[in-house]
Amino acid sequence: MQEAIDLIAATASFDVSAASTLVIHNFLALPCIEAAPHIPEQRHVMWGATRGDLCAFALTEPGAGSAPRHIEASAFLHEDRVRISGRKIWIGLADWARWIVCFARASGPDAKGRFVGVLVDRQAPGLNVTHEHRTLGLRGIIQNTLDFQDVEVPSAYVLSRDQDGWGAAASSMNRGRIGVAAMGLGALERAIQVAASYASHRRLGKLRMIENSYIEQLFEQMVLRREVVKAMLGASCRLVSAQGTPNVHLASATKVLSSEWCGLVADQCVQLLGGRGYDEGTPVAKIYRDARILRIFEGPTETLLSHLGRCLLSRATRDEIADLFLSLGAAPVHAAAIEELSGLNETDGAVLIYAGWLTTLGLAQAVMSTGRFSASDCAAAAADLVSSELATLRSRAPARLSFEGRIRASRILNTFLQDAASSIRSPVLTDDYLKLVQYV
Ligand SMILES: Cc1cc2nc3c(=O)[nH]c(=O)nc-3n(C[C@H](O)[C@H](O)[C@H](O)COP(=O)(O)OP(=O)(O)OC[C@H]3O[C@@H](n4cnc5c(N)ncnc54)[C@H](O)[C@@H]3O)c2cc1C
Structure with a gap:
């Protein structure tokens, strides 16, 4: 698995489409035939x-x-x-x-x-x-x-002859999520390489870009994100070796983190390259476009986060998540998340997404804290980055009583839609205009 992941990441660093071919063919379709x-x-x-x-x-x-x-x-x-x-x-x-x-x-x-x-x-x-x-x-x-x-x-x-075929589809999709995470890693690495090469020779007045303290810190953060994604992928592969199949929760969390951070890093690298980032002449514009699908296929981020959040909050599945944290040597992280979430509405969409992020970043923290999956010099700094992301997340925890907030959000959207509908720029929102007609 680790070799396959390395190959997919290396391929994605040149071309995400080619890496996608490897994932669809080898991780999604072939395992169903092989079984x-x-x-x-x-x-x-x-x-x-x-x-x-x-x-x-x-x-x-x-x-x-x-x-x-x-x-x-x-x-x-x-x-x-x-x-x-x-x-x-x-x-x-x-x-x-x-x-x-x-x-x-x-x-x-x-x-x-x-x-x-x-x-x-x-x-x-x-x-x-x-x-x-x-x-x-x-x-x-x-x-x-x-x-x-x-x-x-x-x-x-x-x-799948006698049993339900959903198991085969789900197992392939879990493998596919690890594959997509590897694509995110490769694309993210190449974007940083290109941006660093530009920043090291581009002069902003007397200084080279790379000598600007803001830009230095931006690169540091991007490299630390890469370190966390790499370690998460290492942990996912280790569990495949140990258990024969991907761990569904870790595969989802790894896919979410890799695809979201690949999108963020690709965006930051386009910005770092200025006009050249927007120009098809450098590979970063293509990486930016390609990276966008990683957050959507094999389970959009929100679907996976809601699922992870529901698993953390539901009594029926809570033990599975606890076992995963335990196997990564981080049981207290799980216990803290459960305590924090007690009393929140387990069916509320915003709560589920929040709980999903807590699980995802909690797993990243666990992976970084074991020291088993990152031997790099920057492992400690990468663990600090995850802790600071967790702190930022917690500062935005959903309120216990979100009902009034929901009414306000719905009123704001409806007012906007009414204003826009009477505006001179109002489009005709037919299925044809929206180009949705081909899908219905
Ligand atoms: C380039 C490309 C290649 C693809 N390749 C394949 C393929 O090879 N095989 C295949 O079978 N499919 C493939 N797909 C389909 C892909 O898997 C789906 O697009 C994806 O699963 C999302 O489904 P949807 O587009 O219908 O989004 P919808 O189901 O309409 O969801 C829309 C959005 O709702 C949000 N959302 C969903 N659930 C929640 C939630 N619980 N809480 C909050 N928000 C939520 C998410 O942001 C989501 O993106 C591909 C798609 C693309 C664009």
Whole structure:
């Protein structure tokens, strides 16, 4: 795992699209195929996959993205065939792929609406690529809309035979989150390198940029963030070695921290390069655009934080989080978070995000404090950075009674929308204008 992570990070430092190909193919799609020895010629499929037969992972639908359990594509299981109907959007690599791992809801006798993964030949009759999405970044690979119109596949290609297929999808996505975190690390490192090279020779009056104390501190902070992300990835890989699969909570926290900090660092590096940062002539503009997707796919930051927050607050899952902190040698950090959160409304969206950040930064603090995952000279300073981020977070803790605040927030937005609707610049907010029509 650590070797794969190093390779993905190195690739991302040149091109995030290429690194994304590695993650989709190797971390998302292939493990689903590898875990299904019953599929016909499985070894041949795997052999081809190591030699360029790309595999895509098709989960997202127009009505189910950050909450993928609500997918509606159907897989009608009948005797020895399965018939798939539905639409998938933003499927990376789809039109270049040899195989598509497609998730759907099973129907038919004995199916009980369970979640199934099916391996589908890209050339199967009825499977059409209907759209290629033009995206803000990640332009080195394609993302497609796929229409499945009664696509028939032998039932031997159903990946998870008797049990619910959600487990296979979730396990791949956890691996995928570690992969995305590695992409964030590589992109962040390259952005710092380029900005440091510029700042070391660019003169601002008598001084070189790098000699300005504000800029010096900015670079220090960016390098410390990189150190924390690297250590979190090291800890995630260590747990994969120890337990065979990624730890879902640590994988989510690592993905959140890496993608958020990659976005922050990319933004700071564009600023440091001035006009050159905005110019496509330097690699930083591309890194800035590419970095943006890292916060959205494989679980948007807010979805993952809410999930982590819910796990921390719920009695049913609290012990899992406690065990994770314990395994990292930081049980008191967990106990402090639980105490701090007692009395807060466990279903409130803002509380869940706050609790998710407490868990994420708490895990980062635990990883840094063990001293096992960062041998660098700057490990202690990186641990201090995490502590100061935690202190800043706590200063913004949600109020116990947030009801009045919510009413005020909703009133402010409604007033704005009324003002804007009567303004001369008011657009016609139809689906067509918003270009949302292709997704519904
Ligand atoms: C370039 C690209 C490549 C992709 N590749 C693939 C692929 O290969 N395979 C695949 O299956 N999918 C892929 N996707 C889809 C991607 O995984 C989804 O876009 C993502 O899961 C978010 O779903 P959504 O866009 O429907 O957002 P929505 O579900 O509409 O969510 C919108 C926003 O709501 C916010 N939000 C969500 N939950 C909460 C919460 N609890 N609290 C507060 N705020 C919240 C988040 O900010 C979120 O971004 C890709 C997308 C893109 C853009």
